[in-house]
Amino acid sequence: MAVLAALGLLLPLTSCSTGGSGTRDEGPARSGPVGSTTPTADPSASPSPKSVDAVRLVKEDPKVSQAVKRDLKPCVADEYPVDVSYGNLTGASSSDVVVNVLTCGDAVGIGSYVYRPTGGAYENVFTDEQPPVYAEIDRGDLVLSKQLYEEGSSQSDPSGEEVITYRWSSDRFAEQDRTRNNYSKTVSGASAAPDDD
Template structure:
């Protein structure tokens, strides 16, 4: 016979670790076991996203001009650029791919999303989206492109929704596999 206190403890543990989406927990489904994501310094090493964007002929010139230190940085302070690099497995490469988000310095509006795949010791641009406002994320080996959605009454600071387009690497390029749009407060 199992003591009542043991059953109560197990029930309490299940209740604490619940799986419902209550806003603080995002359900993602089963974890991928095909490739483990190493730290960014393993295999490929960290890239300099500023150099990568400035040297990429596919990046629009007006966006290259935004790849500069933000005001108030430098001159004795560390230079801060409006770029964010993330590493993960999005393509069929054995090395981590690099996702770079380019934004504005002031309000952080996403200007462009770029994905680079390591090929032959260098990085090749395999995805580009330069339609602001845009932000990219790596989600369980999928590329997610997120856009703010505004209604006619929304202020620039406060969109009431977002759209998410998910891409998977198939046949040597990214193909859209889903799209969702949610608007409302």
């Protein structure tokens, strides 16, 4: 009987330990002012990139072909088919700008450009207008993706992709790496039906 009584006393005590869901004794509530949660700025961090008018940049660029300029029209209202990225590619004092011009219907890249800030303006330092093309910034490198197609295949059915990596060197982009990926030719999710005997 004494053992049962002791167990009966221990059970309520263990259910209120700090690992359970009972009450815990954390000490008195804090009454002083709560410290500021505003993060302090890191003086070595790069400033936020300044947004540019990418459409105007492309249309006023003499290095951009007339075909791309002619195709660069709003898809809906005043929404143009351009993707814009900001980052450090050329070691300039402020962010470089990567602009991809796409088609409205199927978003195929028809031109990729890199603009480097120089003296309050932007200079075109890279151009690729061989569609389909798309440029991105990857850890300080310029990465260009090009869909590959077999003869007679549709725009929605690429046979592979070529990925070219460029790095800024001696005031220009130099190719560093080229990778080709071939896509599987199997029909996704389709299987042959069994023959009926």
